[in-house]
Amino acid sequence: MDRYYLLNGKNIKAFPPGFRMVAGDTDRRNYTAGDPSQPDPQKSEWAALGQTKQSVLEQRAVGFNCLNYARAPEGTLYRHFLPDKAYLDANCANGVRFEMMFPSCWNGKDLDSTDHKSHMAYPDLVIDGTCPEGFETSTPNLLYETIWNTYAFKDRAGRFVIANGDTQGYGYHGDFMSGWDEDFLQEAVDTCTNGSGRIEDCAIFDLQTEAQVKQCHMSIPSILSSENVTGPDTALPGNVPITFGDGSSEGGSGGSASSSIKPTAIITPTVPVLTYTPGKTATANPLPGQVFHESGKAGYGTASGVAAEAASSEAPATSAPEQTPTPIFESITSAPTSTPKFVSTQTITNGHTVSIIYWEEEIVYVTEYDDITTTQTVTATPTSPAMRARHLHHHRRHHF
Secondary structure, eight states: OEEEEEOOSSSOOOOOTTOEEEEEOTTOOSOOSSOTTSOOOOGGGTTTTTOOSHHHHHHHTEEEEEOOTTSOOBOTTOOOSOOOHHHHHHHOTTOEEEEEEOOOEEOSSOSOOTTSOTTEEOOTTSSSSOOOTTOOEEOOEEEEEEEEOGGGGTTOSOOOOBTTTBSSSTTOEEEEEOOSOHHHHHHHHHHOOOTTOOGGGOTTOOOOOHHHHTTOOOOOOGGGTTOOOSOOOSSSGGGOOEEOTTSOEESSTTSOTTOOOOTTOOOOOOOOOOOOOBOOOOSSOOOGGGOOSSOOOTTTOSOOOEEEEOOOOOOOTTSOOOOOOOOOOOOOOOOOSSOOOOSEEEEEEETTEEEEEEEOOOOOOOOOOOOOOOOOOOOOOOOOHHHHHHHHHHHHHHHO
């Protein structure tokens, strides 16, 4: 698992002691932010399409990256659902990477809230953008990435289920409880702005080598000593039921008593398919996580870097180490070379994202013809026999 601290905002404030938040919704079982089988619209279009509501942004903050190091990587947060096992077996030779982007706009006063979410909000482009009114305080952008070696189970019958009983990933979520020394984190935010994004390039951190890290051992608390953490097990942790978007459930002691589903029944929901599309390669220095779909948003900040990256857990022995991906930028359409004449313009402003619509008048000429028909009656004049004779005589002289 990797944790990235991205510095996309202006005047970023360190998390104070006791701060906590939750990203995602464990009860979500449907995607309502668009068609999951289609890529998201260009971010520059979100405001005009009315797609900057928090309910939409929260769903777009979840990603499931199909890993195949033999081809160019997909973009971070490109796919918002967990593909079914058949797709993972056929396309994701290096497993699947779960991605969770946390909100980074704080109300500036509450360390927590009843639902652990209401004191925070997403900027209007999820990773970057403008914070909504009432949440103007920027915190570090947290990105959690967890890689699962699903390919180790290739060609084996079964399915993948997240521990909260979710088979499609819409309910994927993450928790954050700050344990930072606030002053130290603030120093990291202010000074660790090297464009490389490598924690090694920030001198304030006293880093341990990988060999030193492997010498650390944890004493397992007694409350966890009886947990079956290696499996296999007969049920999900806590014996929670597997639940689906239509309200039905399968197994578990927490299932609905009115459900007609038998505990042994296997429900196979319809899983969308989003065709592989490689992320665009940037010319700038790469940063971890391949997270920059947009860059240079002046309203939210121009400092781009990584304040701190926690040590990654070891990858499974059967999977190759993940290659460092390059960041993704959305392409910008160049201005036309000619200078057309516009009759009017329309401007849509959302924070510091401005969409300009140019209205061009096209003149079309139509020629209309009147179909006038005139009828004229002609009376024939009889020809006398003498005149016909003279006429024939004339032709004979001409041809002979």
